Amino acid sequence: MAKIKPLQDKVLVERLESLEKTAGGIVLPDTAKEKPTEGRIVAVGAGKLNDKGDRVPMSVKVGDRVLFGSFAGTTVKEAGKEFLLLDEHELLGVLDDAPWSGAAKAEKADKPAPAKKK
Numbered sequence: 001m002a003k004i005k006p007l008q009d010k011v012l013v014e015r016l017e018s019l020e021k022t023a024g025g026i027v028l029p030d031t032a033k034e035k036p037t038e039g040r041i042v043a044v045g046a047g048k049l050n051d052k053g054d055r056v057p058m059s060v061k062v063g064d065r066v067l068f069g070s071f072a073g074t075t076v077k078e079a080g081k082e083f084l085l086l087d088e089h090e091l092l093g094v095l096d097d098a099p100w101s102g103a104a105k106a107e108k109a110d111k112p113a114p115a116k117k118k
Helices: 102-110
Strands: 010-015 038-044 065-068 074-078 081-087 091-095
Antiparallel strands (some): 010 081, 038 065, 065 091, 074 081
């Protein structure tokens, strides 16, 4: 566990490993791999202060899988591991492993309505 405590609206992210093989089965050397743009949140700050001085809670929590830009954040090393320190607004989205509830609705919309019997 990292000993870095993010401040304000900052998050500490550990990058998830990139794929070793392509979909076609080609093994990629380390030099050909792109930096992963997906990670897991390790620590979050308390949140940003708004104009009234109230603290705005963070929209992410420790353990969330998130997406971020290739060149976002600042790389920091702690205990031999590499982490990324990002502003909350640099996060592009949170990945949810649960099935999307809208998928069933979309499937129903794609199916033609049953023919009425006369």
